[in-house]
Amino acid sequence: xxxxxxxxxxxxxxxxxxxxxxxxxxxxxxxxxxxxxxxxxxxxxxxxxxxxxxxxxxxxxxxxxxxxxxxxxxxxxxxxxxxxxxxxxxxxxxxxxxxxxxxxxxxxxxxx
Amino acid sequence: xxxxxxxxxxxxxxxxxxxxxxxxxxxxxxxxxxxxxxxxxxxxxxxxxxxxxxxxxxxxxxxxxxxxxxxxxxxxxxxxxxxxxxxxxxxxxxxxxxxxxxxxxxxxxxxxx
Numbered sequence: 135x136x137x138x139x140x141x142x143x144x145x146x147x148x149x150x151x152x153x154x155x156x157x158x159x160x161x162x163x164x165x166x167x168x169x170x171x172x173x174x175x176x177x178x179x180x181x182x183x184x185x186x187x188x189x190x191x192x193x194x195x196x197x198x199x200x201x202x203x204x205x206x207x208x209x210x211x212x213x214x215x216x217x218x219x220x221x222x223x224x225x226x227x228x229x230x231x232x233x234x235x236x237x238x239x240x241x242x243x244x245x246x
Numbered sequence: 247x248x249x250x251x252x253x254x255x256x257x258x259x260x261x262x263x264x265x266x267x268x269x270x271x272x273x274x275x276x277x278x279x280x281x282x283x284x285x286x287x288x289x290x291x292x293x294x295x296x297x298x299x300x301x302x303x304x305x306x307x308x309x310x311x312x313x314x315x316x317x318x319x320x321x322x323x324x325x326x327x328x329x330x331x332x333x334x335x336x337x338x339x340x341x342x343x344x345x346x347x348x349x350x351x352x353x354x355x356x357x358x359x
Contacts, residue, residue, distance in 0.1 A: 166346045177337055177350040178289070222289070226346035232277060233302060234346045238288035 136161045138225050140237035147244055153210040155240050157223030160204070166226035167199055167206045168234065173219045182208060213244040248272065250351035252338050258357045259328055267323045267354045271340030278321050279341075279348060280313060282334040289337070295321060296343070328358045 137160040147153045155169075166185055170178035184190045184197040184206065196209040206225075210217055220241050224234040251270045259265050271278050280292040291305040295315045306312070310328075315321040325332055335355050339348040 168346060168348075170350075177335075177353045180347060180349060183347060224346070224348075232296075232341070232346055233279070233291060233294050234348070236289045236291075 136164075136225070136227070136235045138223055138235045138237040140221075140223050140240045142238060143241040144243050145240055147213050147242070149213060149215060149244055149246050151213050151244075153213045153217065153242055153244065155208040155210075155221050155223075155242065156205060157207065157225075157237055158205045159223075159225045159235070161225070161227055161235075162201075162204065163227045164201075164204075164225045166234070167197070168224040168226075169195075169197060169206075169208045170222040170224060170236075171219045172222060172239065178222055210242075213242075215244050215246055218242055218244050250338055250340050250349055252336075252351040252354050254354060255352065256355045256357075258359060261330060261358055262327055264324065264326045265328055265356065267325075267336050267356070269321045269323070269338030269340075269351060271319065271321070271338070272349055274342070275340035275349075276318060276343045277341045277345070278315060279339045280321070280323050281337045281339065283337060283353075284334045292323070292336075325356075328356075330358045332356060333358045 169182040172178045182197045194211045198207045220239040222239045223237040226234040278295040281289045294302045310326045313323045335353045337353045339350045
């Protein structure tokens with residue numbers, strides 16, 4: 135059974151700090167990795183995806199993938215109170231039905 | 247361009263009644279997904295459409311739940327004889343063919359009284 139694990143948090147960081155969100159997955163055949171941001175009362179919003187080992191940067195966000203260790207992380211630099219949300223990790227495998235497996239999310243609180 | 251739209255945004259119904267939830271995906275997206283999310287819980291996969299066919303219905307929680315998609319576009323999720331445990335936010339997402347990059351609609355909040 136494919137599993138995606140995230141610490142539920144909350145992860146609390148001060149404004150301006152780096153927030154580090156982690157996700158581990160069980161299926162070694164996983165090939166696609168996604169981070170969604172979900173504000174309270176809103177639907178998930180795709181913010182990052184990564185397919186290859188290493189880092190991928192987009193503005194203040196960096197996704198890191200290590201397939202050997204089966205983890206993917208999201209770093210948010212210069213965290214702002216507006217980054218306070220739940221971050222969902224999603225993982226997909228090739229050759230499947232294109233239904234990603236979602237983690238339960240990590241709640242991030244950025245305090246001024 | 248326009249994103250995924252869902253209607254209604256809120257629905258309050260009495261236990262035992264049937265409800266229909268609608269999803270209009272992003273134009274050109276052939277894959278469509280339904281999820282539900284209960285308060286404070288993760289996303290629960292319900293059903294996936296590729297075009298008009300549903301290759302995976304494994305997430306439907308009971309035979310009271312059904313879904314259809316017509317014209318490769320709009321989808322309707324129907325819940326018959328609603329129960330209080332059906333209360334949740336029902337989310338629809340769409341993606342291009344053979345892609346995991348899903349784009350979610352705003353959801354329908356269903357409350358069964």
